[in-house]
Amino acid sequence: MRVNGDVRAIQLDTRTTLLDALREHLQLTGSKKGCDHGQCGACTVMVNGQRIYSCLTLAVMHDGDAITTIEGLGQPGNLHPMQAAFVRHDGYQCGYCTPGQICASVAALEEIKAGVPSHVTADLMAMPQVTAEELRERMSGNICRCGAYSNIVDAITEVAGRQA
Amino acid sequence: MKFDTPATSNPIDQLKVVGHPVDRIDGPRKTTGTAPYAYERHDVARNQAYGHVLGAGIGKGRVTAMDTAAARAAPGVVAIVTTLDMPRLEKGPRNTASLFGGPDVQHYHQAIAVVVAETFEQARDAAAMIRVEYARQPGRFDLAAEGPKAQLASAESGEGGAAPQEDRTGDFEGAFARAPVKLDETYTTPDESHAMMEPHATIAAWDGETLTLWTSNQMIAWGRTDVAKTLGIPEENVRLDSPFIGGGFGGKLFLRADAVLAALGAKAARRPVKLALARPLMANNTTHRPATIQRIRIGAQPDGRITAIAHESLSGDLEGGGPETAVAQTKLLYAGANRLTAMRLAVLDLPEGNAMRAPGEAPGLMALEVAMDEMAERLGIDPIAFRVVNDTQVDPEAPDRPFSQRQLIECLRTGAERFGWSRRSATPGQRREGRWLVGMGVAAGFRNNLVMASGARVRLDGSGGVTVETDMTDIGTGSYTIIAQTAAEMMGVPLDRVTVRLGDSSFPVSAGSGGQWGGNSSTAGVYAACVKLREAVAQRLGFNSAEAVFADGEVRAGNHSAPLGQAAGADGMVAEDTIEYGDLAKRYQQSTFAGHFVEVGVDAATGETRVRRMLAVCAAGRILNPKSARSQVIGAMTMGVGAALMEELAVDKRHGFFVNHDLAGYEVPVHADIPHQEVIFLDEVDPISSPMKAKGVGELGICGVGAAVANAMYNATGVRLRDYPMTLDKMIDRLPQVV
Numbered sequence: 001m002r003v004n005g006d007v008r009a010i011q012l013d014t015r016t017t018l019l020d021a022l023r024e025h026l027q028l029t030g031s032k033k034g035c036d037h038g039q040c041g042a043c044t045v046m047v048n049g050q051r052i053y054s055c056l057t058l059a060v061m062h063d064g065d066a067i068t069t070i071e072g073l074g075q076p077g078n079l080h081p082m083q084a085a086f087v088r089h090d091g092y093q094c095g096y097c098t099p100g101q102i103c104a105s106v107a108a109l110e111e112i113k114a115g116v117p118s119h120v121t122a123d124l125m126a127m128p129q130v131t132a133e134e135l136r137e138r139m140s141g142n143i144c145r146c147g148a149y150s151n152i153v154d155a156i157t158e159v160a161g162r163q164a
Numbered sequence: 165m166k167f168d169t170p171a172t173s174n175p176i177d178q179l180k181v182v183g184h185p186v187d188r189i190d191g192p193r194k195t196t197g198t199a200p201y202a203y204e205r206h207d208v209a210r211n212q213a214y215g216h217v218l219g220a221g222i223g224k225g226r227v228t229a230m231d232t233a234a235a236r237a238a239p240g241v242v243a244i245v246t247t248l249d250m251p252r253l254e255k256g257p258r259n260t261a262s263l264f265g266g267p268d269v270q271h272y273h274q275a276i277a278v279v280v281a282e283t284f285e286q287a288r289d290a291a292a293m294i295r296v297e298y299a300r301q302p303g304r305f306d307l308a309a310e311g312p313k314a315q316l317a318s319a320e321s322g323e324g325g326a327a328p329q330e331d332r333t334g335d336f337e338g339a340f341a342r343a344p345v346k347l348d349e350t351y352t353t354p355d356e357s358h359a360m361m362e363p364h365a366t367i368a369a370w371d372g373e374t375l376t377l378w379t380s381n382q383m384i385a386w387g388r389t390d391v392a393k394t395l396g397i398p399e400e401n402v403r404l405d406s407p408f409i410g411g412g413f414g415g416k417l418f419l420r421a422d423a424v425l426a427a428l429g430a431k432a433a434r435r436p437v438k439l440a441l442a443r444p445l446m447a448n449n450t451t452h453r454p455a456t457i458q459r460i461r462i463g464a465q466p467d468g469r470i471t472a473i474a475h476e477s478l479s480g481d482l483e484g485g486g487p488e489t490a491v492a493q494t495k496l497l498y499a500g501a502n503r504l505t506a507m508r509l510a511v512l513d514l515p516e517g518n519a520m521r522a523p524g525e526a527p528g529l530m531a532l533e534v535a536m537d538e539m540a541e542r543l544g545i546d547p548i549a550f551r552v553v554n555d556t557q558v559d560p561e562a563p564d565r566p567f568s569q570r571q572l573i574e575c576l577r578t579g580a581e582r583f584g585w586s587r588r589s590a591t592p593g594q595r596r597e598g599r600w601l602v603g604m605g606v607a608a609g610f611r612n613n614l615v616m617a618s619g620a621r622v623r624l625d626g627s628g629g630v631t632v633e634t635d636m637t638d639i640g641t642g643s644y645t646i647i648a649q650t651a652a653e654m655m656g657v658p659l660d661r662v663t664v665r666l667g668d669s670s671f672p673v674s675a676g677s678g679g680q681w682g683g684n685s686s687t688a689g690v691y692a693a694c695v696k697l698r699e700a701v702a703q704r705l706g707f708n709s710a711e712a713v714f715a716d717g718e719v720r721a722g723n724h725s726a727p728l729g730q731a732a733g734a735d736g737m738v739a740e741d742t743i744e745y746g747d748l749a750k751r752y753q754q755s756t757f758a759g760h761f762v763e764v765g766v767d768a769a770t771g772e773t774r775v776r777r778m779l780a781v782c783a784a785g786r787i788l789n790p791k792s793a794r795s796q797v798i799g800a801m802t803m804g805v806g807a808a809l810m811e812e813l814a815v816d817k818r819h820g821f822f823v824n825h826d827l828a829g830y831e832v833p834v835h836a837d838i839p840h841q842e843v844i845f846l847d848e849v850d851p852i853s854s855p856m857k858a859k860g861v862g863e864l865g866i867c868g869v870g871a872a873v874a875n876a877m878y879n880a881t882g883v884r885l886r887d888y889p890m891t892l893d894k895m896i897d898r899l900p901q902v903v
Contacts (some may be wrong), residue, residue, distance in 0.1 A: 015285040029204035030197015034361045035443040061687035068794035070197035094640030095194030096361040096410030140833040147802025149838040
């Protein structure tokens with residue numbers, strides 16, 4: 001696998017999920033395990049540019065794939081614009097769902113830019129827009145029990161505005 | 165430092181750093197995934213093995229046999245410890261159910277084994293190979309059915325709300341009988357799960373007889389004491405470290421099975437063991453907010469003055485447990501000469517009930533504030549006006565005890581203006597927007613302010629850098645940041661010159677995180693330590709400590725000034741102190757107040773409810789950091805929406821367990837459920853509460869929200885629901901004929 005740009009070769013139990021490969025074997029613990037059942041979104045990473053619940057996919061299925069985790073987006077002192085916006089808008093509290101929220105946010109904006117419609121896109125033939133309603137729908141696979149949703153949408157909206 | 169007289173002017177009042185909405189100092193770590201949570205401490209101990217916890221498959225009974233042969237032979241297995249290997253462990257005073265040991269099963273998914281293996285996958289799969297035989301016993305699983313046998317019970321929630329078993333002021337029955345306008349209704353709230361994002365997790369390592377636990381716990385000192393008691397080892401042999409906690413909400417106040425079984429597994433494996441409770445185990449293995457059945461009676465004069473008010477609550481718990489203190493707020497929130505509150509406790513064999521965010525007030529206000537809405541309608545008075553008429557500035561049961569501050573009326577009036585309350589129709593079901601029936605609701609929020617002794621150590625180095633150490637925890641509340649703001653203000657340095665280290669039991673014992681006491685109490689402890697350090701610095705510099713001003717990295721007195729670091733020298737200086745409280749909390753009632761406003765749309769055809777707008781106006785003393793305080797409130801409002809509309813642990817009354825024990829079955833609000841939320845903090849400083857003049861805010865935000873949603877749904881539809889959560893199936897056959 002290529003993880004955050006680096007080629008990583010690991011021998012794994014076939015039962016090991018991509019999430020556990022990252023957290024336990026590569027010690028990239030930024031991706032979180034909240035449920036291990038694809039119910040919470042804390043483990044969201046990007047595989048070949050698309051977001052995925054890394055707990056619901058086995059590592060052996062990703063031979064040769066390019067994985068981007070929260071550690072690959074930015075680091076303290078060198079924050080990705082989305083990470084910086086989450087800090088500015090207080091788009092987190094306990095911080096446990098945060099890496100997943102940020103990875104999902106970055107990917108969701110890319111999906112909108114690529115014209116991928118969502119459940120709330122009224123006109124499937126038109127380009128979807130970055131509205132609060134679109135963001136809330138597209139981010140609903142990432143639970144934040146601390147309830148930072150309102151701030152998270154503000155953070156994503158700010159980043160989308162700067163990109164546009 | 166003993167805090168026994170109201171605070172006068174002090175360095176915090178400068179508000180150069182405190183009171184500003186600064187970004188969290190731990191933000192860069194949390195947003196880059198570099199903040200280490202309990203299960204992620206690869207660096208702290210070498211050769212960590214993986215543990216997996218097995219839970220009992222019956223609700224009540226006995227384990228008669230456990231066959232571990234296949235599991236022991238499975239690849240990678242290092243050790244297995246079963247509950248039959250030892251007698252029932254001792255337990256700390258804060259646990260109701262045993263955490264491990266012995267054949268008896270007190271509740272479903274009670275831990276009965278831990279398997280330790282080289283890898284996570286090996287441990288999990290070996291645990292599935294353990295064959296368990298049980299002798300099942302009949303249990304009591306139905307709160308309503310056990311109600312008639314319930315006994316009067318008094319309780320401290322342990323986390324705030326408190327009420328004696330039955331409290332009477334005046335003659336409730338007589339006054340209620342005579343009241344010209346009255347209400348007598350029953351409300352129910354379900355069992356709820358904390359469902360914090362980070363599962364309970366611990367890495368345990370033994371070094372001879374000493375045990376270190378890297379864990380996820382809100383209350384470090386409680387945890388340390390209870391680990392020692394449970395394992396039968398001296399407290400000084402136990403260290404807990406919990407610098408980052410992925411949410412708690414009361415679920416991590418107490419020692420849980422993860423820590424106990426990591427320790428037992430590590431002992432058996434003779435190496436460090438890491439384990440997390442699997443998500444599907446959490447709802448039944450750990451604690452939950454207990455269900456309630458609440459009866460409220462209110463009698464009033466035609467002008468709206470309450471003459472009689474009674475609130476009685478029934479809840480259940482395991483033998484030896486306590487009631488949900490759902491009547492606590494009714495003792496203080498509204499005036500009325502004749503009063504009755506009572507709690508009854510049924511013995512149930514469901515998992516242990518215990519504190520969840522605002523225990524007592526959260527479910528209590530879900531009932532009381534709907535009753536107030538219903539009563540206002542019967543009186544033909546606006547719900548806000550009805551609450552204003554019944555405001556009290558003193559404890560209604562002890563009128564010589566004033567509230568230290570009470571701005572409930574201001575909260576409601578400010579909120580009404582900002583929310584556009586005047587546009588609400590008093591008659592329900594009047595506003596239609598396309599498929600949506602739209603309504604507004606209001607509720608009062610109320611939560612007591614508790615103060616707890618809290619210690620801290622403050623170090624000053626030769627360059628003028630300040631380091632704070634305390635076993636306080638940050639569970640998402642912003643402790644790191646407000647503690648840094650406090651130390652920066654006190655020592656006169658910029659925020660980035662302060663380092664904060666939390667959650668280690670080798671640091672001074674703090675208030676910990678619970679009952680919304682953490683922010684005010686822990687910063688007051690840091691204040692006390694800083695006062696001591698300032699005196700030592702002034703003395704060393706030869707300055708009069710009463711005159712010394714700490715600002716801009718310097719200490720000034722008269723015509724003299726010196727860099728702060730100069731006093732510390734090469735060796736540095738350190739001061740430690742604990743804030744302790746006198747009887748101000750007895751002489752004054754300290755509480756926090758809110759006005760919660762909600763607008764909902766209810767689908768006219770399906771009964772689906774969508775929250776459209778939310779506003780909370782809060783009066784909670786000095787707000788130490790408006791950014792993180794606001795987040796506490798919106799987060800609590802979100803949890804309040806969950807309680808109103810979706811959250812319910814479904815009880816299997818035959819076999820005795822919570823059926824929907826994961827995040828797919830136990831629904832919590834997601835992004836799509838929550839609109840933009842507004843929060844207003846009223847200007848308030850409360851010198852009775854602490855030198856910080858702050859109060860708690862983290863639980864106030866949930867108190868009353870559910871009722872505001874319920875009242876908005878009634879205003880939208882004319883359908884009154886008294887049974888939470890208010891799912892569409894309870895609404896659909898009663899909707900007005902508008903389609």
